[in-house]
Amino acid sequence: MRFFNKTKEDKELVMFLRYVLGCKPKNIFLYKQSLIHRSSSHLGVKGYKINNERLEYLGDTVLNTVVGDYLFKKYPYQGEGFLTEMRSKIVSRASLNKLAVKIGLNKLIEYSKDFAGKFVSIDGDAFEALIGALYLDHGYKKTYKIITQKILNIHLDIDSLETAGWNYKSKIIDWGQKNRQKVSFEVIETSYVHSRKQYKVQVLINGEPMESAVDFSIKAADQLAAEKTYKKMEEQHIIEI
Numbered sequence: 001m002r003f004f005n006k007t008k009e010d011k012e013l014v015m016f017l018r019y020v021l022g023c024k025p026k027n028i029f030l031y032k033q034s035l036i037h038r039s040s041s042h043l044g045v046k047g048y049k050i051n052n053e054r055l056e057y058l059g060d061t062v063l064n065t066v067v068g069d070y071l072f073k074k075y076p077y078q079g080e081g082f083l084t085e086m087r088s089k090i091v092s093r094a095s096l097n098k099l100a101v102k103i104g105l106n107k108l109i110e111y112s113k114d115f116a117g118k119f120v121s122i123d124g125d126a127f128e129a130l131i132g133a134l135y136l137d138h139g140y141k142k143t144y145k146i147i148t149q150k151i152l153n154i155h156l157d158i159d160s161l162e163t164a165g166w167n168y169k170s171k172i173i174d175w176g177q178k179n180r181q182k183v184s185f186e187v188i189e190t191s192y193v194h195s196r197k198q199y200k201v202q203v204l205i206n207g208e209p210m211e212s213a214v215d216f217s218i219k220a221a222d223q224l225a226a227e228k229t230y231k232k233m234e235e236q237h238i239i240e241i
Contacts, residue, residue, distance in 0.1 A: 009108070009110075010028060010032070013025075013031055013108055016104065016105070020103050020150070021134070021146050021151075022146065023134070026138070027137050030055070030133035031130065033051070033052060033055060033129075034052045034055045034059075034130045034132065034133040035105075035109050035126055035130070036051045036052050037109060037110060037111035037122055038052070038053055038193075039112035040111045040112045052126060053129075053193065054132075055129035055130075055132035055136075056129040056132065056193075057132070057196070058131075058132035058136070059127075059129050059131035059132030059133070060131075062131050062132065062135045063091055063147065064087065066143065066144050066147045066148065067087050067090050067091055067147070068083070069144070070144075070147075070148050070152060071083050071086050071087055089161050090161065093121050093214070093215045093216075093220065094124075095124075096123070096124030097123045099124075099156070100124055102155055103151075103155060105126060105127055106123045106126070108126075109123065121214060121215075125193075131143065134146060167223070168226035168229075169185070169222050169223055171226070172203070172226050172229060175233075176205065181205055182205065182206050184204045185203060185222050185225065186202050186204055187201055187221075188212065193216075199214065199215060199221045200212055200221065201213060201214075201215075201218060201221035201224075201225045203228075205229075210225075211228035211232060213227075
């Protein structure tokens with residue numbers, strides 16, 4: 001099968017793992033699978049589809065645990081609310097999408113070009129799947145070290161995230177109240193990604209559709225849609241910066 005052949009893409013993947021994450025793969029199959037989007041699934045034994053959905057599920061769990069542990073140790077005097085908000089900022093779909101692009105992971109993802117632009121979280125999903133592969137290949141201890149030292153400490157400015165605004169939903173609702181504009185949030189579409197429900201939320205101002213966003217919780221999708229709407233309104237000088 002082509003999936004198991006050593007290709008130029010395999011060599012690029014090994015180089016990525018070595019120089020970006022600082023690890024040597026023991027089971028390259030796991031990492032290759034982590035980069036196969038479901039739109040480009042390979043056919044395995046007995047018709048089993050090979051893609052990154054299961055690894056994404058595992059990686060999401062591991063990443064939340066690592067980031068939660070990291071923040072708990074970094075901020076020994078902060079309360080639950082602060083820690084929860086910081087973790088949400090780091091593991092949000094928008095943040096992971098940007099992170100995947102920053103480290104060059106997006107260039108390694110295999111997906112059907114027919115679906116280009118349809119899957120808004122493809123890069124962030126692949127990043128989570130990669131974390132799942134790391135965990136299976138090297139265990140929790142090394143995965144924790146890679147995430148904290150090679151990802152968080154190098155590619156994320158934690159101190160800036162600490163002071164960055166996050167609750168854009170409250171911001172845009174406050175703007176609406178002050179300016180007598182009705183702001184609402186509506187779930188306009190739902191879908192399932194390997195048994196996980198995904199929500200598409202749209203911001204409405206006086207019933208007029210604004211920006212929309214997709215995430216695995218309505219709360220997170222609300223925030224992402226609110227952020228996109230708020231920033232667009234800033235650019236249009238509807239909201240003063």
